[in-house]
Amino acid sequence: MSNTTISQVIVVDDEKYICNIIKEALSSFNYDVHVFSEVGEGIEYIKNNQVDLVLTDLVMGEFSGVDVIDTTQENHDDAVVILMTAHPTVEAAIEVLKKGAYDFLVKPFKLDLLRETIKRGLAHQQIIRDNVALKEQVAFLKAATAAATEENKEEFMRLVAKSCKNELDATAVSLISLDSKSKEIFAHVNDCDDEKYIDEVSDFSIIDKVIQAKSHEPIITKETIEVDRQFHIKTFITQPICSRRELVGIINLVTINRFDNITSGQLDVLMLLSNSAASTFMNFKLYHDLEYSYLQAFSALANAIEARDAYTAGHTTRVCKLAELIALEFGWSEQKLHYLKIGCTLHDIGKIGVPDAILNKQDKLTTEEQLSMNNHPDMGFKIIQGIELFKPAIPYIMSHHEKYDGTGYPNQLAGEKIPIEGRLLSVADTFDAIMSDRPYRKGRSLKVAVGELRKYKGTQFDPLIVDTFIWIMQQGKVDFVDLYGREEDLVQLVEVKLTEKVSV
Numbered sequence: 001m002s003n004t005t006i007s008q009v010i011v012v013d014d015e016k017y018i019c020n021i022i023k024e025a026l027s028s029f030n031y032d033v034h035v036f037s038e039v040g041e042g043i044e045y046i047k048n049n050q051v052d053l054v055l056t057d058l059v060m061g062e063f064s065g066v067d068v069i070d071t072t073q074e075n076h077d078d079a080v081v082i083l084m085t086a087h088p089t090v091e092a093a094i095e096v097l098k099k100g101a102y103d104f105l106v107k108p109f110k111l112d113l114l115r116e117t118i119k120r121g122l123a124h125q126q127i128i129r130d131n132v133a134l135k136e137q138v139a140f141l142k143a144a145t146a147a148a149t150e151e152n153k154e155e156f157m158r159l160v161a162k163s164c165k166n167e168l169d170a171t172a173v174s175l176i177s178l179d180s181k182s183k184e185i186f187a188h189v190n191d192c193d194d195e196k197y198i199d200e201v202s203d204f205s206i207i208d209k210v211i212q213a214k215s216h217e218p219i220i221t222k223e224t225i226e227v228d229r230q231f232h233i234k235t236f237i238t239q240p241i242c243s244r245r246e247l248v249g250i251i252n253l254v255t256i257n258r259f260d261n262i263t264s265g266q267l268d269v270l271m272l273l274s275n276s277a278a279s280t281f282m283n284f285k286l287y288h289d290l291e292y293s294y295l296q297a298f299s300a301l302a303n304a305i306e307a308r309d310a311y312t313a314g315h316t317t318r319v320c321k322l323a324e325l326i327a328l329e330f331g332w333s334e335q336k337l338h339y340l341k342i343g344c345t346l347h348d349i350g351k352i353g354v355p356d357a358i359l360n361k362q363d364k365l366t367t368e369e370q371l372s373m374n375n376h377p378d379m380g381f382k383i384i385q386g387i388e389l390f391k392p393a394i395p396y397i398m399s400h401h402e403k404y405d406g407t408g409y410p411n412q413l414a415g416e417k418i419p420i421e422g423r424l425l426s427v428a429d430t431f432d433a434i435m436s437d438r439p440y441r442k443g444r445s446l447k448v449a450v451g452e453l454r455k456y457k458g459t460q461f462d463p464l465i466v467d468t469f470i471w472i473m474q475q476g477k478v479d480f481v482d483l484y485g486r487e488e489d490l491v492q493l494v495e496v497k498l499t500e501k502v503s504v
C-alpha cells in the first residue's frame with residue numbers, strides 16, 4: 001500500500017510511442033507515471049518498487065503480459081492490472097481476466113476510455129483498501145476495548161503491544177510505562193517475532209530523546225537492510241505516550257518491509273493506541289491511589305481493633321509478613337501477593353462487631369460469647385462485600401478459622417474446599433498468636449509454636465503449608481528478631497532444625 005495519495009502507475013509496452021502517448025495522456029492527473037518499453041526493466045521495476053496500477057500489452061516479443069501480471073501479483077497484493085492488445089481473442093481475454101487482470105483495452109483505444117478505465121480501476125482498488133482498513137479498524141477497536149477493560153496492567157500492556165504489532169505489521173514491539181514525575185520505568189512488555197530486535201525495541205535511552213524533544217509526535221528513523229538477498233526498509237518508530245502533557249510511557253516498534261509502506265492511517269492507529277494506553281495508565285494510577293487510600297483507612301481501622309484487643313498489637317503486620325513468605329514459596333503472582341496483603345490486613349476486620357468484654361476476656365468464653373466471637377468472619381464479610389476494591393480479601397476473611405478436618409467455622413469446610421488463602425492465613429495467624437505476648441502470659445517459644453503447628457498438621461492445618469512454613473524458617477528466611485525482638489528464638493531455630501528435617 002502506498003504511503004502517499006499519489007497513485008504509482010506503471011506502463012509496460014514494447015512500443016515506445018505507445019508508452020509516450022499514455023504518459024502524455026495521464027500528465028494532467030495526479031499520478032506518478034513510470035513507462036517501460038524494455039519489458040525486462042519494467043518487470044524489475046515492479047519487483048522493487050511500490051506499484052498501484054499496471055498497464056501492459058499482452059504480446060511483447062519474448063515476454064507476455066501474463067509475466068507482468070504474475071510479477072505484479074507476486075509483489076503487490078492489491079495492485080490493479082489493465083491489459084492492452086491489438087489482437088484480442090476471447091480465449092486470451094478470458095485467460096488474463098482469470099489471472100486477475102482488472103480490465104482489457106483493445107488497441108487502438110480512445111485516450112478518454114484509457115483515462116476512464118484507470119480511474120475506475122483505482123476507485124475499485126480504493127474500495128478494497130477501505131474495506132481492508134475497515135476490517136482492521138473493527139479488529140483494532142475490539143482489541144482496544146478488550147484492553148481498556150483489562151484490570152491487570154501487565155495484561156493490558158500486552159494487549160496494546162499486540163495491537164501495535166498487528167496494526168503496523170511490526171516485527172518487534174516494546175511498551176514501556178513510566179512514572180510521570182521521576183520518569184522511572186514502571187513496567188515493560190515486549191512482543192517480538194524476531195528475538196534479534198528485542199534489545200533494539202527495549203532501548204531505554206530513547207526515553208531521554210523523547211523527553212528532550214518535548215513533542216508528542218512519533219520519532220521515525222529508516223534504513224535499508226538486506227533480507228534474503230533483497231533490499232528492505234527497516235523503520236524504527238518511537239511513539240510517546242502522554243497524559244496531560246506528561247510523558248507516561250513510550251511504544252517502540254520495528255517494521256521490516258519490502259517497500260516504504262507505513263501509511264499515515266497506521267500512524268494514526270498508533271497514536272490512538274498510545275492515547276488509549278495513556279488514559280488506561282492514568283486509570284490504573286487513580287485506581288491504585290484509591291485502593292491505597294482505602295487500605296490506609298482500613299489499616300487504621302484494623303489498628304483500632306488491635307488497640308482494643310491489647311494482645312494483638314502488631315499482629316496484622318506480622319501475619320502479613322509471614323503469610324507473604326509462604327505465598328512467595330508457592331510462587332504466587334504479583335497480583336495474588338497484592339490481594340494477600342489486603343486480605344491479611346483486613347482478615348479480622350469483623351472483630352469490630354465483637355464487644356470489648358468478649359474480645360479481652362481472659363477466662364474461658366461462655367457458649368454465647370464464643371458464638372459472638374465466631375461471628376467475626378461473617379461480620380467482616382458484611383463490612384467488605386460492598387467495596388469492590390476489597391473483594392479479594394473475602395476468602396481470607398471468611399476462611400481463616402476453617403480447619404483442615406472440617407471442624408472450624410463459619411462453614412465447616414474441609415481440606416482443599418477451604419480456599420488456599422484461608423489455609424495459608426490460618427497457619428500464619430495461629431503461629432503469630434502463639435508467639436505473641438499477651439497480658440496474662442508471655443509469648444511462647446519458637447519451639448512450642450512449631451510443635452503446635454506439627455501437632456495439628458492435617459487436623460487444623462494443611463500439612464503442605466505447615467511443612468513449607470517450617471522449611472522457610474529452617475532456611476533462615478524468617479527474621480525473628482525483627483518480628484518478635486527475641487534473640488533466643490534464633491537459638492531454638494537451631495533446635496527446630498535439628499529435631500526434624502522437612503522436605504517440601
Ligand SMILES: [Fe+2]
Pocket residue numbers: 347348376400401
Ligand atoms: Fe480471626
